[in-house]
Amino acid sequence: MAELTFRNAVLAALAQEMQRDERVVLLGEDITSGGVFKTTTGLLDTFGPDRVWDTPISEQAIVGAAMGAAMAGLRPVAEIMFSDFYAVCWDQVVNEIAKTRYMTGGQVSLPLVLRGANGFGSLGFGSQHGQSVENWAMCVPGLKIVSPADPVEMVGLLAAAIRDEDPVLVFEHKALYGGKQDVPDGEQHIPLGKARLVCEGSDVTLVGLSITVGVCERAAAELAQSGTSAEVIDLRTLVPLDAQAVLESVGKTGRLVVVEENPGQLGWGSAIAAIAAEEAFSDLVAPVRRISGGNIPWPVARELEAEVDVSPERVVAAVQILMKH
Amino acid sequence: MPDVTLGTVPDTAATSCYEQMLFIRRFLERVDVLYRQGQLHGPAHLGLGQEAIAVGAASMLGPEDYSIGTYRGHAHALARGASPEAVLAELLGRVGGICAGKGGSMHITSVEHGYYGSYAIVGAHLPIAVGLAWASRIKKTKQVTVCFFGDGAVNIGAFHEAVNLAALWSLPIVFVCENNQYMEYSPISTMIPVERPAADRASAYGLDRIVVDGNDVHAVAESVGAAVDTARRGGGPALIEADTYRLKGHSAADAGAYRPAEEVQRWRGSDPLMRERAALQAAGADEQELIRLETRVAVGISGMADRVLARPRPDPASVWTDMWADGGSRWRN
Numbered sequence: 001m002a003e004l005t006f007r008n009a010v011l012a013a014l015a016q017e018m019q020r021d022e023r024v025v026l027l028g029e030d031i032t033s034g035g036v037f038k039t040t041t042g043l044l045d046t047f048g049p050d051r052v053w054d055t056p057i058s059e060q061a062i063v064g065a066a067m068g069a070a071m072a073g074l075r076p077v078a079e080i081m082f083s084d085f086y087a088v089c090w091d092q093v094v095n096e097i098a099k100t101r102y103m104t105g106g107q108v109s110l111p112l113v114l115r116g117a118n119g120f121g122s123l124g125f126g127s128q129h130g131q132s133v134e135n136w137a138m139c140v141p142g143l144k145i146v147s148p149a150d151p152v153e154m155v156g157l158l159a160a161a162i163r164d165e166d167p168v169l170v171f172e173h174k175a176l177y178g179g180k181q182d183v184p185d186g187e188q189h190i191p192l193g194k195a196r197l198v199c200e201g202s203d204v205t206l207v208g209l210s211i212t213v214g215v216c217e218r219a220a221a222e223l224a225q226s227g228t229s230a231e232v233i234d235l236r237t238l239v240p241l242d243a244q245a246v247l248e249s250v251g252k253t254g255r256l257v258v259v260e261e262n263p264g265q266l267g268w269g270s271a272i273a274a275i276a277a278e279e280a281f282s283d284l285v286a287p288v289r290r291i292s293g294g295n296i297p298w299p300v301a302r303e304l305e306a307e308v309d310v311s312p313e314r315v316v317a318a319v320q321i322l323m324k325h
Numbered sequence: 326m327p328d329v330t331l332g333t334v335p336d337t338a339a340t341s342c343y344e345q346m347l348f349i350r351r352f353l354e355r356v357d358v359l360y361r362q363g364q365l366h367g368p369a370h371l372g373l374g375q376e377a378i379a380v381g382a383a384s385m386l387g388p389e390d391y392s393i394g395t396y397r398g399h400a401h402a403l404a405r406g407a408s409p410e411a412v413l414a415e416l417l418g419r420v421g422g423i424c425a426g427k428g429g430s431m432h433i434t435s436v437e438h439g440y441y442g443s444y445a446i447v448g449a450h451l452p453i454a455v456g457l458a459w460a461s462r463i464k465k466t467k468q469v470t471v472c473f474f475g476d477g478a479v480n481i482g483a484f485h486e487a488v489n490l491a492a493l494w495s496l497p498i499v500f501v502c503e504n505n506q507y508m509e510y511s512p513i514s515t516m517i518p519v520e521r522p523a524a525d526r527a528s529a530y531g532l533d534r535i536v537v538d539g540n541d542v543h544a545v546a547e548s549v550g551a552a553v554d555t556a557r558r559g560g561g562p563a564l565i566e567a568d569t570y571r572l573k574g575h576s577a578a579d580a581g582a583y584r585p586a587e588e589v590q591r592w593r594g595s596d597p598l599m600r601e602r603a604a605l606q607a608a609g610a611d612e613q614e615l616i617r618l619e620t621r622v623a624v625g626i627s628g629m630a631d632r633v634l635a636r637p638r639p640d641p642a643s644v645w646t647d648m649w650a651d652g653g654s655r656w657r658n
Contacts, residue, residue, distance in 0.1 A: 025463060050463055053459075053494075055490065056486075056489060056490065056493065058486035058489065058490060060449075060452050060482060060483045060486045060487075061452045061455060061483075061486035061487055061489070061490040062452075063452070064449070064450075064451070064452020064453045064455060064456055064483070064486075064487065065452055065453075065455045065456035065459050065490065066456060067452075067453050067456055068441075068452070068453040068454060068455060068456020068457040068458070068459065068460065069456040069457070069459050069460040069463070070456070071436075071441055071453070071456070071457065072391070072456070072457050072460030072461065072464075073460065073464070074460045074463065074464075076456075091446055091449055091483075092449065092452060092453075092483075095446050095449065096444065096446070096449055096450075096453060100442060101647060101648065101649075101650070102427055102647050102648045102654075103424060103427050103428040103432045104424050104427070104428055104432065104434040104436070104442060105422070105423070105424040105425030105426075105427050105428065105434075105647055106425070106646070106647035106652070107424070107434050107435075107436040107437075108434075108436055108441070108442070109650055111650075141648060141654070141656065142648055164650075165649075165650030165651075166649050166650050193658070239656050239657075240655070240656060240657060240658070241656060241657035241658070242657075242658060243657045243658055244658045275657075
């Protein structure tokens with residue numbers, strides 16, 4: 001058992017998989033010196049220059065190179081420093097990586113991971129370095145989407161992403177990088193597509209991902225004070241989506257609040273809400289509620305950030321309204 | 326009826342290049358006819374007149390080497406050895422299509438023959454090609470990647486990111502710009518502030534300025550062959566601009582009427598197939614042999630088209646396969 005920060009959990013997963021499989025290679029901007037978020041520190045020394053490659057600021061080349069190398073039998077892990085930068089290489093992600101296995105009739109495999117810092121978290125990064133963009137990826141068939149909530153989850157899910165035979169986008173919430181947790185010794189691996197029951201409850205189901213799992217947990221603790229029993233589910237992965245875990249929980253609680261940080265307008269929570277409406281309508285005793293980031297570009301000043309931050313208080317307020325049903 | 330596959334005439338290397346170009350020319354012409362007969366679903370971008378580049382370059386590659394191209398990629402797949410029947414079945418939407426009916430004309434791919442795909446977003450495959458070459462360098466396999474693209478691709482960012490990275494990392498890759506003089510419907514000269522779309526950009530990446538007559542299959546082979554040798558020996562990438570001409574429109578739906586008649590006429594005089602035939606005659610090839618070859622190819626392609634048209638259509642349920650490595654397409658439970 002070792003206490004790891006979330007950023008060191010990224011490092012631990014990369015090292016674990018690079019040790020395990022020599023086909024795993026890394027590329028990205030400044031990664032030989034650890035990268036902006038210090039998630040790759042020391043890997044160059046351990047694994048050498050054939051495994052860890054610094055690139056120019058060329059996201060199309062980074063992502064395209066990862067794809068080509070994956071087709072040629074390697075298992076590249078490309079760092080996209082801030083997920084906002086997916087916008088400059090989105091063609092490579094959605095038109096090339098997501099589609100090439102399908103449009104070639106299964107002739108190629110693309111076992112690659114695109115990973116990097118994502119999310120708002122009231123850190124003052126603003127509109128072009130502070131977005132949560134996991135919902136962008138969810139609109140595109142052919143991509144798997146992972147976003148871990150804590151260090152233990154990070155090690156196991158990133159390892160699974162690297163071992164997966166399909167392209168996986170791993171969104172690492174930048175506000176979580178400093179958080180610490182004891183991580184068990186030995187090889188970690190958490191299968192993709194299986195949600196985690198964080199805490200059991202009977203009155204309402206709170207569904208979160210990445211940073212909003214903690215938001216849901218704090219809301220559940222607050223609600224417990226007033227006698228409301230909340231069940232918290234960490235989706236872990238948006239694709240594959242463990243919809244059954246949500247539906248089973250709603251079958252028990254009858255109420256659902258989905259908590260996401262990306263903007264609400266076609267955020268991933270809308271897919272969860274639609275599935276619940278279509279497949280668990282008779283279980284619901286109250287309308288599904290969604291808590292999301294603002295439908296505006298992200299602001300910077302602290303007071304403006306606080307206005308759109310996805311806080312436990314907003315979740316508690318939503319649940320209190322639902323409990324009147 | 327002889328089986329229509331490439332390389333069935335053993336004769337000489339020169340005859341083989343001619344046969345390949347001839348086969349591809351007749352294949353593309355047949356596709357053009359089938360398009361006009363309404364047999365193709367979707368567009369078809371034909372490389373009529375550009376066959377010498379695909380054939381000359383492929384003649385310099387070994388079976389382990391990689392090549393990759395664009396939506397105008399039929400010739401490139403065939404030149405590497407892809408099954409013409411499977412390509413035609415893909416174009417005609419019949420079972421046995423080389424991409425199982427999921428790629429169509431713009432995405433012909435034959436990984437089995439080292440042809441890693443045809444990509445329909447202009448310039449997008451250059452970074453992917455860099456990745457193929459990067460993997461060869463990491464694995465120290467001595468494989469070389471040849472990446473074909475059009476003149477229009479030099480104005481998109483992916484071109485510059487890819488060539489820069491390939492040069493920076495000294496990767497075993499040969500970029501071949503097929504300058505067919507037109508970016509879709511616009512003369513490339515009206516879209517670049519320099520004389521040559523690719524060659525005049527080479528110095529920005531520390532590469533030589535190379536222009537080759539893309540309608541001379543032997544000149545292409547010589548130029549690409551030298552670059553492939555250098556790349557295989559660890560000498561890094563090359564950027565070759567091959568001058569050619571698209572004898573038809575941008576796609577089969579485009580008559581290409583915006584091209585001056587005298588320009589079309591001039592380039593028709595430089596048709597790579599005719600030039601190669603003349604070269605064979607000058608070298609003493611037997612005229613009757615050439616005619617027999619030409620007849621055999623024409624008859625063979627007709628027979629192949631009939632056979633493919635007689636095939637059944639794909640099973641609709643197969644639309645749900647091939648997205649994930651497990652063969653399926655489920656995104657949720």
